[in-house]
Amino acid sequence: MAKPSVLLILEGTYPYNGGGVSTWAHHLCNKVNNVDFKLYSLNASFEDEPRYELSKNITEVIQVPLWTPDEPYDYISYGEEYYKTVAKKEWTNDEIVAQKFIPIFRSLLEFIYSDDQEIEDLDIIFHQLWFYFEDYDYKDTMRNRHVWTTYRDTLSKFIIGERNPDASLIDITIGLRWIYRFLIPLSIVNIPKVDVVHLTLSGFPVIPALIANFKHDTKIMLTEHGVFIRERLLAISNSEYPYFLKSLLIKFSEAIARLAYYKADVIVSVTTFNQKWEKWYGADPDKFKIIYNGIDPDVFKPGPKPAHLKDIPTVVAVARVFELKDIFTMIGSCAVVKKTIPNVQYLVYGDNQAVPEYTNECLDLIDELGLQENFKFMGPRKDPQNIFLEGDLSILTSISEGFPYTVIESMGCGIPVVSTEVGGVKEALDESCGFTCKPKDTEGIGNAVTKLLLDKDLRKSMGKNARERVLKNFTLNKFVSEYETVYNNLMESKKANQKLAKVED
Structure with missing residues (x-):
């Protein structure tokens, strides 16, 4: 008998890129045994090979590149018959676009910019968009002259003129x-028929989940790691985009986040911190559930420090080098520690070419502070369980997180942690296991690192407590069991609804 199926929808992560969400997804797909998985992977560009060895539980991988020069279906076949693809193009003309698409498109734009929004209306708009693209071509529609004029004229009512005098033609064009x-x-209307669609963020990946719901009445489940809208607001506020583009991104992202919460049948968070943001954007608390990330304590376990580092005070970090991880603050803390411990070593493992411009700025700061012998980018490695054993402690300086794996992985290895108190960090790391500090608090983080490096007994005590806390609360077995239960409950709910519908008919 075939297992029930789950479509796991991801963006920029598993199975083509690393990071905490990818670790979570890999655990899920390898360890959850009561369902089969299909992956729907949204990426910036077309990816040739998965970064991970895929579990036999994964029966299909659908990749959708969003920012390539050509359209996704120029790279990949999505199973639509050739005759239907040709027919869609033939049917898509000026009259069809003007009569059938433009009213929906105008409603979408008005919803984005309106201050009086009923989220049910956005659900209807996306249902109409899906229904339209079942019959008509996406590219020919969106590039039609009527779309540009409608976009221009609708926006002029809301944002052009005195309220937004710096909106240039190029800004408005980029917005479209x-x-x-x-x-x-x-444009990808052939969504597999599955029992559950599982979203991994409350952003634009909700669109394929909506299609599955419209087409097959599929249940939608959302797991929130870092809160999409919070991280989007942080990124936009730190960007150099002009006001018009910032406003468009914020308003559209907020609308989409609200829609994701509205449509989800279950909203799983990896930390209670997320639920405050979810409530702000209209999520129903009755849908909430907490499932903490888990690790295998037989993999992440205490061990000896490598001989070549035995007498060197060492701080390790496992972090992709980009703005959200705030490596600048980590470097600054190293300068603070060096004043007391001149031979301190900070070893940062992770992709340091993800954002080359940011890495170069980090290297400039290292040179400016004279830390060339103290702070080193070590590049990516696939054995974090051994990386943590290189350190006397581990460090995390992020300005935003969900429930970071690096914290509980370090704790599982019996290595105490110094971290910024962001996301669910304080739910994982209490005062018996390490120190938490305010984000960007260079002095406070540096002083906490110094205190731990100078006190061997404190490090030993905190490391022991950290391991015990993981064994009690954050094991992979507990994580797997809780997700299996949620999947079962959703599928039982769907069956009950189907039976009720039959009785009513």
Whole structure:
């Protein structure tokens, strides 16, 4: 008998890129045994090979590149018959676009910019968009002249003029290009029929989940890691985009986040911190559930420090080098520690070419502070269980997190942690296992690192407590069992609804 199936929808992560969400997804797909998985992977560009060895539980991988020069279906076949693809193009003309698409598109734009929004209306708009693209071509529609004039004229009512005097033609053009890219999943109408769609963020990947729901009445489940809208607001506020583009990104992202919460049948968070943001954006607390990330304590376990580092005070970090991890603050803390411990070593493992410009800025700061012998980027490695054993402690300086694996992995290895108190860090790391500090608090983080490096007994005590806390609360077995239960409950709910519908008919 075939297992029930789950479509896991991801963006920029598993199975083609690393990071905490990818670790979570890999655990899920390898260890959860009561379902089969299909992956729907949204990426910036077309990816040739998965970064991970895929579990036999994964029966299909659908990849949708959003920002390539050509359309996704120019790279990949999505199972639509050739005659239907040709027919869609033939049927898509000026009259059809003007009569059938433009009213929906105008409603979408008005919803984004309106201050009086009923989220049920956005659900209806996306249902109409899906229904339209079942019959008509995405590219020919979105590039039609009527779309540009409607976009221009509708926006002029809301944002052009005195309220936004710096909106240039190039800004407005870029805005439409963004909308084109965000909505590309609407062009992939052949969504597999599954029992549950499982979203991994409350952003634009909700679109394929909506299609599955419209087409097959599929249940939608959302797991929130870092809160999408919070991280989007942080990124936008730190960007150099002009006001018009910032406003468009914020308003569209907020609308999409609200829609994701509205449509989800279950909202799983990896930390209670997320639920405050979810409530702000209209999520129903009755849908909430907490499932903490888990690790295998037989893999992440205490061991000896490598001989070549035995007498060197060492701080390790496992972090992709980009703005959200705030490596600048980590470097600054190293300068603070060096004043007391001149031979301190900070070893940072992770992709340091993800954002080359940021890495170069980090290297400039290292040179400026004279830390060339103290702070080193070690590049990526696939054995974090051994990386943590290189350190006397581990460090995390992020300005935003969900429930970071690096913290509980370090704790599982019996290595105490110094971290910023972001996301669910304080739910994982209490005062018996390490120190938490405010984000960007260079002095406070540096002083906490110094205290731990100078006190061997404190490190030993905190490391022992950290391991015990993981064994009690954050094991992989507990994580797997809780997800299996949620999947079962959703599928039982769907069966009950189907039986009720039959009785009513």
